[in-house]
Amino acid sequence: MLGENHALFIEFPEMQEKIRDLKSQDENFKAMSDRYHELDHKIRGLECTNIPTEDHHFTQLKMERLQLKDKLHSILTN
Incomplete structure (x- = not known):
């Protein structure tokens, strides 16, 4: 689906605590994870605004x- 949020907390809801711990440690x-978030935001922006790419x-x-x-x-799984 276009414009769908793929944030790590949404993709892996059962691992939210581990994600928080790893991001701080x-x-x-x-x-x-910061780069992943940046890419997800950019992709969703392109999908939602139909910016030519x-x-x-x-x-x-x-x-x-x-x-x-x-x-x-x-x-996360290791």
Whole structure:
């Protein structure tokens, strides 16, 4: 769905406490989650306002967000 919020707390509601803990204790996790949030916000903004963007660029943003989500999920589940 266009404009859907993919924030980590929404994607992984059962891990909210662990997300908070890692963001305050692990600089690498915090940096990755901040970048994930930045990408999600940018993608949603593009989707909601129909700002023209070339398909390749838009696809790259979504792929980076997905890769970060996978890395963050891996950290959360280990």
